[in-house]
Amino acid sequence: MLVKLEAFSSILSYLLIGVTIVAASKCYDTGNFTVNSTYGKNRDLILASLLSNVSAKGGFFTDSVGQNSGRVYALGMCRGDSTPHGCYTCLNSSIHGLIASCPNQKQALSWGGDPPCMARYADRPFFGILELEPTDAGYNTGDITSNLTEFDTVWEGLIDSVVRKASNGSSSLKYATGEADLPPFRKIYALMQCTPDLSDKDCDxxxxxxxxxxxxxCHGKQGGYVQKPNCWFRWDLYPFYVSNASTTAPTLSPPPSPASPPPHSVNSTITKGEGGRSSETLVIIVVPIVIFGAVLVILAVACLLKRIKKTKQEDNKSHVGSLQFDFNAVRVATENFADANMLGRGGFGSVYKGKLEDxxxxxxxxxxxxxxQGEQEFKNEVMLLAKLQHRNLVRLHGFSLEQKERVLIYEFLPNSSLDNFIFDPVKRLQLKWEKRYTIIEGIAKGLVYLHEDSQYRIIHRDLKAANILLDEEMNPKISDFGMAKLFSVDQSRADASKIVGTFGYMAPEYAWHGQYSVKSDVYAFGVLVLEIISGQKINSYSNQAGDSLLTHAWRNWNEGTALEVLDPTLRDGSRSEIMRCIHLGLLCVQENIAYRPTIASVILMLSSYSMSLPVPSRPAFCMNSTMETTTMSEPSSLSNQSKTEVIQASVNEASISELDPR
Structure with a gap:
């Protein structure tokens, strides 16, 4: 049983499992707006943007949209131990509850979920401003049945410790947890969090x-919580959060009971022993022994680390050796690179069909x-590519290196590339909607692996239909890492010294300013989704002034005729799935990078039909082109050369990567 209190309402009681925090919304009486007003549209737009941004930004995000009286300010925050999925789910539910509870209020606040999250909007700036009301609070109806005075003493010490830890947090996270021993065999657990835009003093x-x-x-209760516009607080007698060493306050114990004087120890006997020797004698004997022992331990650890490093180097050398093919074997496999075996040619070289001795x-x-590129650098990049193992990525079998010859050996995919099917008037008939939907899902899963799930963080930068290869069962595999970039784990974006990729698939911030990130791949994925659904290339509408596949799709979606975009050969596909994918594609190609979902959010949107999708804004301007014009860098992480070529779509553009840690 939990009792919930509000500073602006009477006490309410309700049944819960444990001390679950129930969603609550507060609508401010500071003015209303009409549903179709500029303010109303901006409110819906910015609340939708919270969904894709809060979880992607580490659990906290603020933004504003609009001008003058139509401007809306919004904030979203998830609890410090929330997973991205849990954060997204909580906010999705909280925002829908907020809109339902406060349909036309210009200011509103919602707390919801367990672990909780917060969504708030207003017609005034409130970021970094301490506000102590309204308040939402509740408690577990279970009482403390033993020594309440001792409980209060332990509770107060714990709360003080956690307050100091949380308020001294960073500008991106002010969150802390802690626990304290409660005799005889119990603990009190506490969690506190502020919006990180607050100063340390205001958080405190x-x-x-x-x-x-x-x-x-809540005095005398086993657990409870308090929520305010800038912070929340909870305690209970069981661990209700995920512990993290960096955000956990030191464990507290109650003060020890008075004890009788200790008996004489061995040390005291030695200190005053026979011959009048003092404690200094013991120090002279013990200290050298301790130092000698420490030296031995250090030497042993150094030896062990050296052995581990040597073993790792030998394993890597062995692994490189297992991937390396003799160049003569490659010649034989391709019949000396016969033109009859050529599958395609691109800026990085030519691709041939081959058959190995096995x-x-x-x-x-x-x-x-x-x-x-040097020999060792080439081998290092091959090793990195070989470690990228996912069912939706083309697999690298090995390489060959002989003087100036550099060869990469990939798995062979008999159905060539996606563009050979969806843009062909006859072959497209083989791709019914169920198969196209599977291809969309597969591409998204491959991107999630590159962006989040592998031991590296890789931006592909040239995602397009020609670089999606199809296996025997028409499952998609992302290929051609010739333009890929390696990010550090905490890196969000980078600036390119030269633009590489394919016009039409390039995100506007990259094409115009050379800025790329995971959202650049998301943009290209959105273009690809709309191409798969429509069977039309991105430049199919270039003969119409100011139009493109993207603006054509958005205009029809906005006018309620989205199915006009659909490939006419898709007669039997699920209309709800098709509409959802059109909607999703338009979300991915929005001009504002902050409004695009992450690829992990895309997976959630594809798999959960109960999840509402935000309203997309008009897509970015598309640079129309009658051919795929690509600025290509050389296949070397050290290269400073570039060239521009007109490249026809090929069957397999897989190549060595340009994986540059920035």
Whole structure:
């Protein structure tokens, strides 16, 4: 049983499992708006943007949209131990509840979920401003049945410790947890969090004000919570959060009971022993022994680390050796790179069909011979590519390196590339809607692996239909990492010294300013989704002034005729799935990078039909082109050369990557 209190309402009681925090909304009486007003549209737009941004930004995001009286300010925050999925789910539910409870109020606030999240909007700036009301509070109806005075003493010490830890947090996270021993065999657990836009002092004030509710509402209760516009606080007698060493306050114990004087120890006997020797004698004997022991331990650890490093180097050398093919074997496999075996040609070199001695069919990429990349650098990049193992990525079998010859050996995919099917008037008939939907899902899963799930963070930068290869069962595999970039784990974006990629698939911030991130791949994915659904290339409408596949799709979606975009050969597909994918594609190609979902959010949107999708804004301007014009960098992480070529779509553009840690 939990009792919920509000500063602006009477006490309410309701049944809960444990001390679950129930969603609550507060609509401010500071003015209303009409549903179709500019303010109303901006409110819906910015609340939708919270969904894709809060979880992607580490659990906290603020933004504003609009001008003058139509401007809306919004904030979203999830609890510090929330997973991205949990954060997204909580906010999705909270925002829908907020809109339902406060349909036309210009200011509103919602707390919801367990672990909780917060969504708030207003017609005035409130970021970084301490506000202590309204308050939402509740408690577990279970009472403390033993020594309440001792409980209060332990509770107060714990709360003080957690307040100080949370308020001293960073500008991106002010969150802390802690626990304290409660004799005889129990613990008190506490969690506190402020919106990180608060100053340390204001955070401290907010949390201590929240803790002050203990006396008035929750004294003697086993657990409870308090929520304010800038902070929340909870305690209970069981661990209700995920512990993290960096955000956990030191464990507290009650003060020890008075004890009788200790008996004489061995040390005291030695100190005053026979011959009048003092404690200094013991120090002279013990200290050298301790130092000698420490030296031995250090030497042993150094030896062990050296052995581990040597073993790792030997394993890597062995693994490189297992991937390396003799160049003569490659010649034989391709019949000396016969034109009859050529699958395609691109800026990085030519691709040939081959058959190895063990009978495996492979695609062999012969890289252009003017690379300045060193032998060891080439091997290191091959090792990295070989470690990228996912069912929706083309697999690298090995390489060959002989003088100026650099060759990559990939798995052979008999159905060539996606563009050979969806843009062909006859072959597209083989791709019914169920198969196209599977291809969309597969591409998204491959991107999630590159962006989040592998041990590296890789931006592809050239996602397009020609670089999606199809296996025997028409499952998609992302290929051609020739333009890929390696990000550090905490890196969000980078600036390119030269633009590489394919016009039409390039995100506007990249095409115009050279800025790229995971959202650049999301943009290209959105273009690809709309191409798969429509069977039309991105430049199919270039003969119409100011139009493109993107603006054509958005205009029809906005006018309620989205199915006009659909490939006419898709007669039997699920209309709800098709509409959802059109909607999703338009979300991915929005001009504002902050409004685009992450690819992990895309997976959630594809798999959960109960999840409402935000309203897309008009897509970015599309640079129309009658051919795929690409600025290509050489296949070397050290290259400073570039060239511009007109490239026809090929069957397999897989190549060595340009994986540059920035």
């Amino acid at each position: 004030t907010c949390l201590r004000q929240s803790a002050g509710y203990y006396e008035s509402c 009978g495996r069919k492979v695609a062999i990429k012969r890289l252009s011979g003017n690379s300045t």
